[in-house]
Every structure is written in C-alpha cells, then in structure tokens.
Amino acid sequence: MTKEIMESAAERSSSQQVLNMAVSSFETLSALLGLTAYIEPALRARSAAAKLPAFTLDQVSEHCWVDDCWVVLYDRVYDVTRFLDVHPAGADILLESAGRDATSAFRGVGHSQQAVDALLQYQVGVLVDAECMWPASK
Ligand code: HEM
Structure with a gap:
C-alpha cells in the first residue's frame, strides 16, 4: 500500500516536471523568437x-x-x-x-x-x- 502511494506520488511529480519543462521551453522559444504570444497566467510555470x-x-x-x-x-x-x-x-x-x-x-x-x-x-x-x-x- 505504502509502495503504491509512493509510486503514485513519484508519477505525479514527474508529470508535473514534464509540464513545467514544456511550458518553460515554450516561454524560452517565444522569447528567442521575439513573439508576443499572450500566455495565460494560469498556464505559466511558476516554481517560485x-x-x-x-x-x-x-x-x-x-x-x-x-x-x-x-x-x-x-x-x-x-x-x-x-x-x-x-x-x-x-x-x-x-x-x-x-x-x-x-x-x-x-x-x-x-x-x-x-x-x-x-x-x-x-x-x-x-x-x-x-x-x-x-x-x-x-
Ligand atoms: C492587480 C490586478 C490588475 C492589474 C495588474 C491591472 C493592470 C491593468 C493595466 C496595465 C491596464 C492598462 C491596459 C492593459 O494593459 O491591459 C488596465 C486596464 C484596465 N483594468 Fe486592470 N489591472 C488589474 C486588475 C483589474 C481588475 C480586477 C479589474 C476589474 C474589472 C480591472 C479593470 C480594468 C479596466 C476596465 C481597464 C481599462 C481597459 C481599457 O480601457 O481598455 N483591472 N489594468
């Protein structure tokens, strides 16, 4: 049971990492290309x-x-x-x-x-x- 909980927590944390990476890559790319794409605040990666x-x-x-x-x-x-x-x-x-x-x-x-x-x-x-x-x- 404990193992299942730990595995599920690890899965959640790694999908969060993948999501954060995807969002920050998009932001970096937008910045590099000088795009002024409106990024919905709710979708911003905000580790801070x-x-x-x-x-x-x-x-x-x-x-x-x-x-x-x-x-x-x-x-x-x-x-x-x-x-x-x-x-x-x-x-x-x-x-x-x-x-x-x-x-x-x-x-x-x-x-x-x-x-x-x-x-x-x-x-x-x-x-x-x-x-x-x-x-x-x-
Ligand atoms: C802390 C939160 C807020 C910030 C930082 C903010 C910032 C701004 C800025 C910079 C503008 C100039 C136009 C633009 O750049 O979009 C603006 C306009 C405006 N804001 Fe806010 N605002 C905030 C919250 C709100 C809220 C809660 C309302 C409630 C309805 C509101 C209503 C308006 C209106 C009516 C305008 C004029 C839009 C226009 O004349 O085109 N703002 N705001």
Missing part, C-alpha cells in the same frame, strides 16, 4: 510560487480595505494596495474586488500581456489547494 504562503479565501477577505487590498487572480494572491493609485482604470474598479477572487473581472476586461506581467511584483501567496480553480496554475 511554490515557496509562497498559502491562504484561504476567508483569510484573503480580511484584506478588503483601501489601505490593505488583496485580490485573487488565477488562484494566486496579490497585495495590490500600492497598485491602486497607478491602475490605469483607477482604484474604484479594483476596490470592487477587494478581498475577493477578481479573476473573471480581470479576464472580462481583456487585459494585455503587459498587465499580466505587472501582476508578478504584487504576488504575496497562493490559494490553498482545496480552493483552487485553475489546476495548471501552480
């Missing part, structure tokens, strides 16, 4: 994200203030407090999603790759596995 703390949606909801504003995008947690004043569409639209999952609002606008890249600097964590909706995002 694994080291960030995990929060529940309940914990995120405590940060719903103008001076302490977190949002969830693609199962990742962002502290956008210092971004409120520089968001091109203003602070109010972001504050509507303060402390919540803002993925569909973010997608609905059709943000550019530049906007997606801007996200990186604000990430403070990930959602706990049980509350993730985007399985490929870790």
Whole structure:
C-alpha cells in the first residue's frame, strides 16, 4: 500500500516536471523568437510560487480595505494596495474586488500581456489547494 502511494506520488511529480519543462521551453522559444504570444497566467510555470504562503479565501477577505487590498487572480494572491493609485482604470474598479477572487473581472476586461506581467511584483501567496480553480496554475 505504502509502495503504491509512493509510486503514485513519484508519477505525479514527474508529470508535473514534464509540464513545467514544456511550458518553460515554450516561454524560452517565444522569447528567442521575439513573439508576443499572450500566455495565460494560469498556464505559466511558476516554481517560485511554490515557496509562497498559502491562504484561504476567508483569510484573503480580511484584506478588503483601501489601505490593505488583496485580490485573487488565477488562484494566486496579490497585495495590490500600492497598485491602486497607478491602475490605469483607477482604484474604484479594483476596490470592487477587494478581498475577493477578481479573476473573471480581470479576464472580462481583456487585459494585455503587459498587465499580466505587472501582476508578478504584487504576488504575496497562493490559494490553498482545496480552493483552487485553475489546476495548471501552480
Ligand atoms: C492587480 C490586478 C490588475 C492589474 C495588474 C491591472 C493592470 C491593468 C493595466 C496595465 C491596464 C492598462 C491596459 C492593459 O494593459 O491591459 C488596465 C486596464 C484596465 N483594468 Fe486592470 N489591472 C488589474 C486588475 C483589474 C481588475 C480586477 C479589474 C476589474 C474589472 C480591472 C479593470 C480594468 C479596466 C476596465 C481597464 C481599462 C481597459 C481599457 O480601457 O481598455 N483591472 N489594468
């Protein structure tokens, strides 16, 4: 039984490695070719994200203030407090999603790759596995 569990864990970890390699090869190739392909944030290989703390949606909801504003995008947690004043569409639209999952609002606008890249600097964590909706995002 223990052996089966270990084998299944090893299989899962090696398929994750293959997936990460495929995504990062695609990103490297795109960079080399100078392509500006829009890479869905949920599909990005983010090994660094694994080291960030995990929060529940309940914990995120405590940060719903103008001076302490977190949002969830693609199962990742962002502290956008210092971004409120520089968001091109203003602070109010972001504050509507303060402390919540803002993925569909973010997608609905059709943000550019530049906007997606801007996200990186604000990430403070990930959602706990049980509350993730985007399985490929870790
Ligand atoms: C931290 C998360 C966000 C970042 C980094 C971000 C970044 C940006 C950037 C860079 C732009 C300029 C246009 C572009 O490059 O796409 C933009 C525009 C905009 N954003 Fe956000 N945004 C965020 C979250 C949101 C959310 C949650 C909403 C809610 C609906 C939103 C609504 C808009 C709107 C309406 C525009 C104007 C689009 C236009 O005029 O074409 N943003 N955002």
